[in-house]
Amino acid sequence: MKTNLRNTLLTAMLLMAAQMMNAQFLTASDTSESSVKRYKGIINANKEIVDFIEYSLVQKGLPRHLRNLALIESHFNRNITSGAGAVGVWQFMTAHANQYGLTEQNRNDLYKSTKTAAVSLANLYKKYNNWITVVAAYNCGEGNIAKAMAAANSSQYHVFYKFLPEETINHVKKYLNACYATGELQAVLSNYNSSRMNTVFFVKGGSKKDNSQLAETDINAGFNLNIIADELDVDMERLLSWNPGINDELKQKGQGTLYLPTDLMPDFLLRKTKILSRSVKESNTPTIRQ
Structure with missing residues (x-):
């Protein structure tokens, strides 16, 4: 047990040292x-x-x-x-x-x-x-x-x-x-x-319905899921399969975490302002229910 712990700590220290060396140009x-x-x-x-x-x-x-x-x-x-x-x-x-x-x-x-x-x-x-x-x-x-x-x-x-x-x-x-x-x-x-970045580009395994890796970002209740799906050209059913419970999260907390495949996340972030603007303009459009 002690040997395993020591090896784990040594590995972590070596990794940190390598990261420090790689970042020296900064x-x-x-x-x-x-x-x-x-x-x-x-x-x-x-x-x-x-x-x-x-x-x-x-x-x-x-x-x-x-x-x-x-x-x-x-x-x-x-x-x-x-x-x-x-x-x-x-x-x-x-x-x-x-x-x-x-x-x-x-x-x-x-x-x-x-x-x-x-x-x-x-x-x-x-x-x-x-x-x-x-x-x-x-x-x-x-x-x-x-x-x-x-x-x-x-x-x-x-x-x-x-x-x-x-x-x-x-x-x-x-x-x-x-x-x-x-x-x-x-x-x-x-x-x-x-620093250890673990929020914007935290990657986790996909759901059973989709085996792709997912990246996460925060959104608020001002975003309309229908418009997100439309702008990213994905089916609403698929968007919800990546984000089970997001409607309730946005409704109850006013904010939530949006999960998208890593290849789609850059597109969302680039269009984030446009998506929010469309969402505000179409705020009377009801959100798709799960």
Whole structure:
């Protein structure tokens, strides 16, 4: 018994060591004096905005280093608009803003956009359990993260990052460089190395009706199952076979866990905003009963 326990612990320690070694590339790529000076200069030049952002983050229970996300997104310029149409300090796209109730006109409102960003970042952390993946998801969206995880067959950023858009990979590098400049890099890396992702891409065996592997994600009662089935082009009966009891769960708790085959989950996450929008518009349509 003791030998088996010792071997199990040794295996776990070796696995953790291997993961740590594989993740070593996650560090600042530019530690030059000019880089540090540039990031610190932008922060010092926007002290009032930075103080408000840090206060809002702390109030939400989030780390202060997330102020660096606004730093690399916009340099704290609330009036900036990107070529892709992202607006404000937090560079909200319209669909992302609408998902959290932030109107298109309020995307450059520092107070409202910061409060919205804090909620969005908290939700992303609940799913990914580390800030590096959160920064990547904030940049390219949950759908692209799910696709990369599926392609790499891994939920670890240092494994699946190569399947992400080049812009996102560079965005994460910028974030790590900014955190080096603010003296918070080690906290970010420690958070990553100690994280164990088990929510967004938790895979389990399929049901008796379907032997495929299933991935899970959270949805709320605003989602219409009929529309999910329609958007994913699957039969309602099959959707319910993957999600027995989901109607009762959504009705009683207002939220639930949606299970989909791993090859369908990226499609759902990419269309999540559209599905929710359709669900709201057709809210008077009754949900299929089991």
